[in-house]
Amino acid sequence: MTSGTGEPTRDVQRKPIIVGYDGSDDARKAILWAARYAAVADAPLVVVHAWIWPYFTEKLGPVAGIEDSGLRREARRIVAEGHDLAVGAEPGLQVRTHLIIGFPAGMLSRLSAGASLLVVGTRGLGGFAGLLIGSVSFHLAASASCPVVVVRDARPVHDVIVVGVDGSPESERAVGVAGEIAATLRKSVHLLHVRQAQRGRGSRGRAQAAADDAPDVPLEFPGVVVTRESAVASSVPGLIVQRAHAAACVVLGAKGNNTLGARLGSTVHAVLQHAEGNVVVVR
Numbered sequence: 001m002t003s004g005t006g007e008p009t010r011d012v013q014r015k016p017i018i019v020g021y022d023g024s025d026d027a028r029k030a031i032l033w034a035a036r037y038a039a040v041a042d043a044p045l046v047v048v049h050a051w052i053w054p055y056f057t058e059k060l061g062p063v064a065g066i067e068d069s070g071l072r073r074e075a076r077r078i079v080a081e082g083h084d085l086a087v088g089a090e091p092g093l094q095v096r097t098h099l100i101i102g103f104p105a106g107m108l109s110r111l112s113a114g115a116s117l118l119v120v121g122t123r124g125l126g127g128f129a130g131l132l133i134g135s136v137s138f139h140l141a142a143s144a145s146c147p148v149v150v151v152r153d154a155r156p157v158h159d160v161i162v163v164g165v166d167g168s169p170e171s172e173r174a175v176g177v178a179g180e181i182a183a184t185l186r187k188s189v190h191l192l193h194v195r196q197a198q199r200g201r202g203s204r205g206r207a208q209a210a211a212d213d214a215p216d217v218p219l220e221f222p223g224v225v226v227t228r229e230s231a232v233a234s235s236v237p238g239l240i241v242q243r244a245h246a247a248a249c250v251v252l253g254a255k256g257n258n259t260l261g262a263r264l265g266s267t268v269h270a271v272l273q274h275a276e277g278n279v280v281v282v283r
Contacts, residue, residue: 021082026121032154112144170253179221237270249278
């Protein structure tokens with residue numbers, strides 16, 4: 001929601017922005033993006049660190065003879081580090097911390113019910129170096145109650161937000177979230193409708209079919225510039241990833257009209273894996 005001037009209203013900001021932090025480089029990028037967004041939106045930021053060691057051992061305290069040691073102290077250090085990183089990036093920002101026992105995916109998913117945005121990095125300390133996105137980020141994209149921002153770029157320089165539209169309810173909600181982010185960060189919005197190419201149809205016929213089938217999705221955020229594009233491509237996620245190269249972020253509904261049963265559509269799955277920039281998933 002925004003006011004008549006295009007500025008975010010206070011009603012939207014009653015719920016905090018939550019960012020997961022585990023001390024990894026990708027989590028630091030998530031902290032920096034979330035801190036900037038929270039500062040501009042005048043929203044509180046909550047830095048969350050979920051630790052699992054209490055499930056496996058009772059020896060959480062300091063090791064005898066070793067100063068500043070122990071699993072509990074390390075967990076506290078990590079969450080304090082996240083707090084300091086956010087405050088250092090955005091002085092004056094209201095930042096709280098939450099150290100919680102549990103597996104990160106499940107705990108962050110549960111906490112998302114009380115958040116306006118959930119922000120995470122692509123991979124944490126437990127991720128495999130060869131993977132572009134970790135299992136926790138995938139889990140949250142499929143299960144969180146609020147929009148999930150998967151951050152690869154802490155400070156994107158592009159001025160457009162690309163949002164995929166296909167007429168599905170989740171796509172329509174994605175348009176609203178894209179408008180909210182654009183109004184907050186003073187970006188423009190590019191509505192992108194992509195149809196899968198069909199064999200045996202000429203390029204003119206395919207382009208006309210795409211234009212005919214493009215959903216008419218209004219964007220009700222005064223002051224936000226909106227452009228629209230309908231296209232046919234051999235790979236729907238491939239074209240979205242291509243457009244993402246020049247975008248501040250890509251916003252997608254968690255699943256579209258052609259997804260049955262799955263909590264995360266194949267297009268979103270592919271874009272999360274291959275987009276070079278930030279991706280926002282809306283359930």
